[in-house]
Amino acid sequence: MNDKEGMAALVAAGDIPDFMFMPGGPRQPVDMHKEGLTRTIPLSFFREYLPGYYGLLEMMPIGFKYNLAPDTTDEYLGITHVGFASAQYFYDTTIINLDWLEAVGYELNLDEFKQVKIATEGYEHLNDNLFVGEGNFTFEEYNDILKKFTEEDPDGNGEDDTYGMMYLPESAWTNMTQEGLFGVSHLATYLYKDPVTGNVVPKTAYTPYRDYLAWISDSLNKGYMRKLPGEAGWVAEYQQLSATNKMGVFSGHRDGYLQLTNDIYRNYPPQNILLGLDPEARFVMGPMFRGPDGTLVDAAYSIDTFGVGLNRTEMIGLQVDDAKLERILRMLQYMIYTSEDIFYRYNQGIEGIHWKWAGEPYKSTMLITPQADLEVKYRGNVRPFTCWLMQWPTAQREIDAAVEDGYWSVPAFMYANDLYEKYALIPEKFISQIYMGDELFKKYTDLNAELSPQMNPIINDFKNRALNGEIANFNTEWTQYIDSLYAAGMQKLIDEVFNLDEYEKYSPGDKYKIKAPLY
Numbered sequence: 363m364n365d366k367e368g369m370a371a372l373v374a375a376g377d378i379p380d381f382m383f384m385p386g387g388p389r390q391p392v393d394m395h396k397e398g399l400t401r402t403i404p405l406s407f408f409r410e411y412l413p414g415y416y417g418l419l420e421m422m423p424i425g426f427k428y429n430l431a432p433d434t435t436d437e438y439l440g441i442t443h444v445g446f447a448s449a450q451y452f453y454d455t456t457i458i459n460l461d462w463l464e465a466v467g468y469e470l471n472l473d474e475f476k477q478v479k480i481a482t483e484g485y486e487h488l489n490d491n492l493f494v495g496e497g498n499f500t501f502e503e504y505n506d507i508l509k510k511f512t513e514e515d516p517d518g519n520g521e522d523d524t525y526g527m528m529y530l531p532e533s534a535w536t537n538m539t540q541e542g543l544f545g546v547s548h549l550a551t552y553l554y555k556d557p558v559t560g561n562v563v564p565k566t567a568y569t570p571y572r573d574y575l576a577w578i579s580d581s582l583n584k585g586y587m588r589k590l591p592g593e594a595g596w597v598a599e600y601q602q603l604s605a606t607n608k609m610g611v612f613s614g615h616r617d618g619y620l621q622l623t624n625d626i627y628r629n630y631p632p633q634n635i636l637l638g639l640d641p642e643a644r645f646v647m648g649p650m651f652r653g654p655d656g657t658l659v660d661a662a663y664s665i666d667t668f669g670v671g672l673n674r675t676e677m678i679g680l681q682v683d684d685a686k687l688e689r690i691l692r693m694l695q696y697m698i699y700t701s702e703d704i705f706y707r708y709n710q711g712i713e714g715i716h717w718k719w720a721g722e723p724y725k726s727t728m729l730i731t732p733q734a735d736l737e738v739k740y741r742g743n744v745r746p747f748t749c750w751l752m753q754w755p756t757a758q759r760e761i762d763a764a765v766e767d768g769y770w771s772v773p774a775f776m777y778a779n780d781l782y783e784k785y786a787l788i789p790e791k792f793i794s795q796i797y798m799g800d801e802l803f804k805k806y807t808d809l810n811a812e813l814s815p816q817m818n819p820i821i822n823d824f825k826n827r828a829l830n831g832e833i834a835n836f837n838t839e840w841t842q843y844i845d846s847l848y849a850a851g852m853q854k855l856i857d858e859v860f861n862l863d864e865y866e867k868y869s870p871g872d873k874y875k876i877k878a879p880l881y
Contacts, residue, residue: 414699422871543653813851
């Protein structure tokens with residue numbers, strides 16, 4: 363499957379299987395088809411013989427545009443993977459030191475929060491330290507908390523050695539705690555309708571981004587936020603500085619605190635504090651703060667459940683006639699969309715060996731056996747080729763595990779209260795060949811390559827001056843910045859790509875509503 367040399371040899375010899383998933387292959391699906399190695403699948407075959415898959419396309423209509431064969435409207439290069447695993451959750455969460463919060467006069471009603479339950483043996487004592495829930499702190503309260511964490515003595519050691527939070531370079535770690543308060547994401551592929559100009563623009567030309575940078579600049583100037591030293595990578599520096607337990611608000615991983623034996627995740631907050639300096643510290647986690655106009659959004663780790671290319675497509679050999687194709691699709695329907703028992707059997711390995719249920723089957727947490735603890739014959743990939751096709755959402759299972767057995771976590775709380783749908787950032791448009799169409803996407807790619815060298819220095823200069831406290835009046839200098847940016851190429855991108863009606867607007871469909879396999 364991932365043997366690139368082996369796959370290349372098979373393709374060169376024309377030895378094409380009837381049904382294949384070959385991420386290590388030498389040709390992309392469109393090229394496999396153009397070279398006469400694979401056949402297309404009519405949409406009618408999905409509707410008739412793989413109705414579970416077709417029903418999902420109806421619930422998320424953008425899926426009908428993925429993997430279309432060139433110059434067709436109802437013929438597909440293969441079966442597109444449906445990957446809920448990364449399309450329904452946020453990577454990050456906000457973490458607040460609860461002891462510090464109470465020390466500076468902010469009381470939370472913990473009856474409205476849920477206690478985290480640790481599934482790793484030997485760490486159950488941490489159940490008393492971690493709480494998940496939905497906070498409702500206003501932007502004014504957020505700034506006051508950062509101020510008091512910095513200027514007061516929240517850890518009670520009598521020294522002036524604490525501060526509000528660490529400013530982190532924008533990434534999947536920072537959406538909820540930083541830029542999401544202003545309605546933007548770290549992702550450059552998200553486009554927004556600007557409230558001032560009415561244009562569809564990237565974040566760097568979006569007026570709320572000005573306000574975001576102004577807030578960061580002001581907080582850095584006052585010392586409520588601090589920057590990383592910048593001498594090493596941000597990950598290593600953040601792990602080291604957060605472990606000192608001298609900041610009160612953190613950007614954290616959605617469930618890293620559950621992975622206490624993982625050599626990577628155990629070094630992030632809050633678990634690095636609990637396993638190090640202060641095993642008695644308490645933390646609350648979840649969406650906590652709102653922006654100046656009440657906004658809080660976050661970005662799904664993957665914006666769509668669908669994908670293209672060798673890594674996201676099952677293909678059918680050219681030699682397969684319609685009758686055999688019907689049989690293949692009927693088999694997939696049975697294995698993936700018919701029985702939850704069959705799905706788990708083919709998707710997760712062997713129950714009792716690769717994993718076991720923590721409680722009631724299909725409703726409790728799956729406890730995965732580490733590869734190192736398996737007999738050699740059971741190690742490696744436990745997911746047969748067919749079920750790479752469908753990664754069902756884990757929402758309902760996590761809800762059941764939390765409600766029935768107490769296994770609360772940020773994802774479980776978010777799922778149980780529909781908070782992913784509530785807080786998901788829905789961009790006006792999304793930069794993608796699927797949404798733009800082949801011709802417009804090529805035009806955008808060429809224009810962006812031509813204009814970026816002119817625009818990027820302007821963009822980087824404005825942000826760097828903001829972070830360094832060198833902008834005296836953000837409104838005035840933003841106007842000058844936008845004029846320069848538009849003249850350097852942004853106006854051309856807006857007129858010839860972003861504002862065009864043919865560029866389809868983004869819609870999540872029902873992806874946040876599907877919480878369990880649809881059998």
